[in-house]
Amino acid sequence: MDVMDFELLVDGVPAEAEAMVDGSAESLVVLRDGDAVRAWLNVCPHAGRRLDWAPGKFLLSKAGQLVCAAHGATFELQGGQCLAGPCRGEALRAVSVQVRDGKVVLAG
Structure with missing residues (x-):
């Protein structure tokens, strides 16, 4: 996984970022709440x-759960588990991120 900086000015609200993941440009859902940060493929x-x-x-x-705009699947924002909808029991694919010098970066 390549390390790529992206600046996010959000607190407790999912945001989109794009980063290189496994050699491909991917859209990410990123949730940053202070120093806590989580990310999943969008x-x-x-x-x-x-x-x-x-x-x-x-x-x-x-x-406060993330809802898929296409089919209404609902995901909790701690681990990305699907709680309701057509993919119940599955999960979003997590992407390892961390806060470094105040910025969210992919963990490499």
């Missing part, structure tokens, strides 16, 4: 479509 495990309804625009349920 791909629903149900049909392989992007989760966002427009680039970088994500749906959140009232409970």
